[in-house]
Amino acid sequence: MTAVTTDVRLLSIYLEDHHALLGAVLARAGRLVASDSHLPGGTALREIRDVLTDDREALRALMDTLGSTPSAAKSLLAGVAERLGRLKPNGRLLERSPLSRVVELDALRAAVQDDAALWRVLGAIAETDDRISAADAAARTSRAQRQAQTVERLRVAAAVAALGGREAASAHRR
Structure with missing residues (x-):
């Protein structure tokens, strides 16, 4: 059997990308929690933010273990993006649009799925690299997958409430 060696340089770049993305996602999640904590799912959103x-x-x-550091440039670019x-038109001029919650939950769902994908990759690498905990990667993957289901439920409910009216939202919650 051929031994597999982790390309630490490429792995570091991959981790830098995900670290920067998670920073931007946390900013978005913080905004969502701050504006929607009183709405259904507010507690779940806080928990998701805390887990992220x-x-x-x-x-x-893990980056420290590998001798890698977060990229300030990538973090800055992700933050700017x-x-x-937030600057896109949302159909309202002076108040928060219900569509804003839907779009932010869309982004959060994609980010949580990306988080799960990151930990799946790290779990696969852990099979040949003992600096990465396979058990931790598996637990984080599973947790992220559960979070993705929660965000999806909240996203659909928010979309129905925003796009389908109150009656549709009530029917969807039943």
């Missing part, structure tokens, strides 16, 4: 924070810290610890995403 934990995943980012674990990713940073997140802020630019």
